[in-house]
Amino acid sequence: MERIQDVSKLVYTHVQGGQFRWVTVSTLMLALGTILHLVSPSVAGITPNWMIATYCVAIHLTRPNYRQSLGIGLVAALINLMTSKSAFPYANLLSEPAGALTCAFVVHIFSKVKLGSHMVPPVVSGFFSTLVSGAIFVTILFYVLALPLDVYLKGMWPLVLIISLCNAVVTPLLYVPAQRLFARRGYLPNADEVISSDHSQYELVPATDAKISIEHFSYYYGSQTKPAIKDVNLVVNDGDFLVITGPAGCGKSTLCMAMIGAVPKFYGGRMEGMVYVNGKATTQAEISELATEIGVVLADYDTQLVTMTVAEEVAFAMENRGYTPEQIKERSAIVFKQVGLEGKEDRKITSLSGGQRQRLAIASVLATNPSILVLDEPTSSLDPEGTEELYRLVGSLNKEYGITVVVIDHDLHAVLPYANRMALMVDGELRCDDVPEKTLRYMYINDIYVDALPSIFTTYMRLEAAGYQFEAPWLSVEAAKTGLKVS
Numbered sequence: 001m002e003r004i005q006d007v008s009k010l011v012y013t014h015v016q017g018g019q020f021r022w023v024t025v026s027t028l029m030l031a032l033g034t035i036l037h038l039v040s041p042s043v044a045g046i047t048p049n050w051m052i053a054t055y056c057v058a059i060h061l062t063r064p065n066y067r068q069s070l071g072i073g074l075v076a077a078l079i080n081l082m083t084s085k086s087a088f089p090y091a092n093l094l095s096e097p098a099g100a101l102t103c104a105f106v107v108h109i110f111s112k113v114k115l116g117s118h119m120v121p122p123v124v125s126g127f128f129s130t131l132v133s134g135a136i137f138v139t140i141l142f143y144v145l146a147l148p149l150d151v152y153l154k155g156m157w158p159l160v161l162i163i164s165l166c167n168a169v170v171t172p173l174l175y176v177p178a179q180r181l182f183a184r185r186g187y188l189p190n191a192d193e194v195i196s197s198d199h200s201q202y203e204l205v206p207a208t209d210a211k212i213s214i215e216h217f218s219y220y221y222g223s224q225t226k227p228a229i230k231d232v233n234l235v236v237n238d239g240d241f242l243v244i245t246g247p248a249g250c251g252k253s254t255l256c257m258a259m260i261g262a263v264p265k266f267y268g269g270r271m272e273g274m275v276y277v278n279g280k281a282t283t284q285a286e287i288s289e290l291a292t293e294i295g296v297v298l299a300d301y302d303t304q305l306v307t308m309t310v311a312e313e314v315a316f317a318m319e320n321r322g323y324t325p326e327q328i329k330e331r332s333a334i335v336f337k338q339v340g341l342e343g344k345e346d347r348k349i350t351s352l353s354g355g356q357r358q359r360l361a362i363a364s365v366l367a368t369n370p371s372i373l374v375l376d377e378p379t380s381s382l383d384p385e386g387t388e389e390l391y392r393l394v395g396s397l398n399k400e401y402g403i404t405v406v407v408i409d410h411d412l413h414a415v416l417p418y419a420n421r422m423a424l425m426v427d428g429e430l431r432c433d434d435v436p437e438k439t440l441r442y443m444y445i446n447d448i449y450v451d452a453l454p455s456i457f458t459t460y461m462r463l464e465a466a467g468y469q470f471e472a473p474w475l476s477v478e479a480a481k482t483g484l485k486v487s
């Protein structure tokens with residue numbers, strides 16, 4: 001493993017939807033392989049192994065991982081099982097997956113070492129995948145059908161070698177038109193572009209042991225040339241309550257999506273630098289794996305609710321992660337208490353108020369016990385009372401239960417009493433990251449997004465400019481009352 005010291009040079013590219021390309025391309029290629037297998041004539045009993053040739057092409061084009069390649073091999077085996085005229089077709093169940101894994105191995109080797117033109121890898125995989133698969137197939141036949149050794153050595157093995165040579169020729173011949181066709185139809189980016197970078201060979205270690213460590217992070221959506229995020233460095237420590245604010249379109253939600261791994265793995269695009277969650281590089285972890293460490297509640301929280309009743313909703317995430325019924329019961333009781341939904345377990349979700357449904361969305365992300373909670377504009381559909389109530393809840397999750405909180409909001413006055421840090425983003429850049437008072441002061445002095453400043457704070461700043469002095473800044477009406485009493 002190569003240890004990366006300077007993550008600012010690290011690039012990760014991911015084409016949106018690319019995670020399912022291997023399924024589409026391999027399905028179409030295997031369909032072609034089946035047709036060729038059924039119609040191609042054989043010369044003296046020799047014909048290329050079209051199934052192997054076609055799945056090798058699919059594996060070269062989409063670079064699935066070993067598990068996915070095994071899946072492709074198993075599908076090829078089942079097709080062969082149904083169409084084979086062999087005396088023991090079940091041998092395909094071992095030989096085809098082995099062939100697919102051999103091809104994946106060849107692709108892996110060639111992705112690291114550039115040897116010859118782009119035609120060389122399909123030649124190599126066509127030959128070796130067929131050789132490995134054929135060798136396993138004839139060896140199983142030899143033992144199961146108790147064939148004479150002479151037939152095995154002098155009849156079957158030469159045949160395996162000849163068919164492997166045939167496949168070394170037909171695989172690249174299929175690869176070139178397939179690559180062009182799929183690229184033209186939009187199934188592949190283009191001839192040379194990387195579908196998805198692979199960071200598995202790197203040892204990625206965060207610079208700090210913070211809950212979230214964002215290091216030299218830049219991000220470009222799709223094929224855009226203007227970055228949505230520019231070289232952001234931000235650390236969220238254990239127990240922090242961080243508010244991120246900034247004008248519309250400055251990149252707050254993008255940053256939030258990067259924390260949960262959805263950027264770039266779901267949205268696609270190009271990322272530079274790295275985002276670590278609990279020490280894990282987000283490019284090296286699945287989004288579902290990160291979800292057990294960091295939960296997110298979106299502005300449109302209703303889209304996160306998928307079941308009928310309150311109890312089912314909270315149980316859903318736990319069932320998906322294999323919790324036992326006892327564990328689900330125990331954990332559900334804890335989260336209902338945390339979010340104040342006790343006694344409402346049997347209610348239909350549609351019968352809850354907006355604020356209650358939002359609490360339920362929070363409960364369902366807390367069900368799997370993440371240590372970090374991210375809320376993206378949680379108050380956009382709440383009235384002032386609902387907003388106060390929500391932040392009381394989030395504040396108690398932070399203080400009483402030790403959950404690290406990241407909130408994105410425009411509406412600052414209700415959240416500030418609970419926050420210990422405040423970050424300001426402008427045009428994709430992190431302009432200020434400090435205690436709330438200092439960030440608010442920065443916004444006021446530099447005339448940045450002053451519309452979002454709580455009016456009590458702007459009053460405080462005006463009084464200060466007029467020569468009045470107070471012991472503490474006014475971040476809330478209570479602080480102003482205390483300040484006025486003391487002075």
Ligand SMILES: Nc1ncnc2c1ncn2[C@@H]1O[C@H](COP(=O)(O)OP(=O)(O)OP(=O)(O)O)[C@@H](O)[C@H]1O
Nearest residue numbers: 221222228246247248249250251252253254255267
């Ligand atoms: N899916 C997307 N595809 C392409 N560009 C996007 C996408 N989502 C956001 N952007 C662009 O990225 C930039 C940052 O958007 P983002 O939603 O992160 O900002 P924001 O600060 O959360 O805005 P708001 O406060 O309006 O929600 C914007 O220029 C936006 O147009």
